[in-house]
Amino acid sequence: MKKFELKNGNEIPALGLGTSGLRGKECTKVVKKALDLGYRHIDTADMYGNHQAIAAALNQSDIKRKDLFITSKIKSEDLKYNDLKKAADRLLNELDIEYFDLLLIHWPSPEIPVEESLKAMKELKEAGKTKNVGVSNFTIPLLKEALEYDSNLITVNQVEFHPTLYQKDLLDFAFKNDIILTAYSPLAQGEVFKNSVLESLGKKYDKSPAQLALRWLIEKNIVAIPKASSENHLKNNLDVFDWNFPVDAAREMELLDQNNRLIDPGYPKFN
Template identity: 40%
Template sequence: MPMLGLGTWQNDDPSECTESVKTALEMGYRHIDTAQAYGNEEAVGEGIEQADVDREDVFLATKVWIDQLNHDDVVESTKESMEKLGVDYLDLLYIHWPSGDYDPEETLGAFDELVEEGLIERIGVSNFTPDHLEEAIETAENPIFANQVEMHPLLPQEELREFAEENDVELVAYSPLARGDVMDVDVLNDVAEKHDASAVQVSLAWLREKGVTAIPKATSEEHIRDNWESLAVDLDEEDVQAIDDIDETDRKVNPDFAPDAW
């Protein structure tokens, strides 16, 4: 899984979404993330189709929404997502939240079947706590490949990172720029100045140093490129420690249906 991807949450203007996906892929991105709940799977699929990049070179992920998590709905809605995206397999399929119709045995049983049928290559979960993640690992017949959660320098997710590393689960960071708030953090701006970079690029580089894949949302070519150029930013131990020392817990995404002990 490429460690920098394009997130598409709230990218709900069809033409803009299609163009941003096409732009990102032709710039060099190879990881595209969407979800049933985003309402843009068709536009994402169109962007992949228009880009001068082979489908097999694109790591494509989508997510099953909380009202589609019983066995039959998982299977049916996933096939609908694939039709909208215009693909015959998904590189990664996530459970969007451990909420709503989520039942570990029923939901993950359907995901296992999709793997066996060759419709999805990997099982993912999203917004899972360590307890939810442990339960999923024990329940699924196939490995849990990734857990997608909010993570950024203002929400470092230390406990979850440690648990994921111990259990060979990849972490994928959504909202990796804290909804733009990273640009107002003095420590990040100081490190950015040192590297002739932006606070955005430093935040993405910090996630990469933690072994975490980031999927920042961007729609304009300028922002897509700015995020892409974070791959050239190499932080040293002093930089990483300075960012670790920010020591804040500023969660930006916290819906009513989020899990307890969140």
């Protein structure tokens, strides 16, 4: 599995399994299958309500903890200093792990200063409860605030990113500040399969639109966390490394942006 280096020298697998919408026994089964197929990076969040189901899959597997990369996220309601620390302990307990590989602020809150949450995150890192700290759904102004607080703390910003939402300015800013982007909804929640350009490129090169979208991201040093539940989809999405990315496919995919944002709760202001 290809990995990207974070600014603190740690590494993050370039592909992970998204688990939003997976719950209970189905979630345990899918995560177990994913681990068997070779996934090592699992993305979850307090909001997904599936920590215990993921813990069950991790506990059934004999993969060593150090070979796994587990990301979870603190929800906006828990971003005050004390609440965040309490939530982190609860999430570790639910996941039945001693530390997160990556702990993210899920969504910024208009009411709670970024610095207050980052102070708690920094202390969690110092206490060994998370190897890496990051944010999610942060715009450039919010990232600047985070960097002002501590230019070394934030290693990742997880944001919606796919060929029809190509956030070039955010990517450039992240690159300049040594922050890795993780693309959520990398398959545009299934919309990539309705895109005629991806469909015809897929036919031409015998790849699925999902594979092209994921490889397009990985070529840009962006981590991708597609959610999949069937074995076929899990396998298809993992097979994105050992083939050449055709130059004309890369070129055509640069032109697919439509500012097609699928998730926008109103804060932060994205445009």
